[in-house]
Amino acid sequence: MLIREDFPSVYATTTRGAERQRQRFEQVLDRLNEGLLTGSIRNVEMKDVKRWCSDIARDLWDEKVSDVHFNSGKYQNLSEDLRDFYYSITIMGIHSLSSIDKKLKKTKLDHPMIDAMRSLTAELMPLATTIDSLKAGVVMGRAPSTEPPKPVNPNKVVKTCPCCQRAIAVVGGTMAHHGYERRGNGWQTQSCPGIRFPPIEVSSAGLKWMIESHEDCLKHTIKLQAEKDSVKSLPINIAGNVVTITPDSSRWRNSFRAYEERLDRDITWYTDDLVMMRKRLADWKPEVAPAKEDDSPSP
Structure with missing residues (x-):
């Protein structure tokens, strides 16, 4: 099961914003946990979860990696190998973490920027792997209404x-x-x-x-x-x-x-x-x- 304590960076960035940001984080975890329990998730919910997780992944990458180690001229203090490695990574969304994780496991580079990448990727990977595991359980359409059916109009064309x-x-x-x-x-x-x-x-x-x-x-x-x-x-x-x-x-x-x-x-x-x-x-x-x-x- 996914708990918010496993995602300290996500929790920190959501609590810095409006209350609805933290609530959205809790809501996403609830949807993923429910999907893990039932083995299924509605397509509209999956789209919403992936969109939110992708936004968070990009925001945190900028905050924890780019702004600290690369932007504002900091790249000038990096070796050419470190710069090339930074440029080889593209955060298109939460699905990008799998390929990033593989690159980080292969590299022999040693630098605080690499450590920051590894730390953030390790924190976010459970979200990516959970979403990936639920792909086979995506149910098209919205959940059936629990309200009584509306009367049928016999003259409706x-x-x-x-x-x-x-x-x-x-x-x-x-x-x-x-x-x-x-x-x-x-x-x-x-x-x-x-x-x-x-x-x-x-x-x-x-x-x-x-x-x-x-x-x-x-x-x-x-x-x-x-x-x-x-x-x-x-x-x-x-x-x-x-x-x-x-x-x-x-x-x-x-x-x-x-x-x-x-x-x-x-x-x-x-x-x-x-x-x-x-x-x-x-x-x-x-x-x-x-x-x-x-x-x-x-x-």
């Missing part, structure tokens, strides 16, 4: 949203209000654009709009990728707060690499989505409503 392809109620000829989560990166909005269109069984207008929208997004992302070397600032999330960093920040190297990877990933996703949607449009046919029986009296 459910069709396919042309934008997110989910089964959604139809209200006044268009899709009822619902959220939209993009495949792959989990980007979500409060309103799916499908609410402006009829269901796909009736019209291909929403699908055509999605194709045009994805084409515009793909062009924009390719443009960003071509201009990435001219980027001078990036917004990042630090413990729930969005801040802007510049190239002189200790976080810049890792954040810029993540920015590059996100652009590559988005280009792949937009391209794959367009192939799928264009095929769907090429094969599209309106749903033919069944003919109604003639109830008029016989002549």
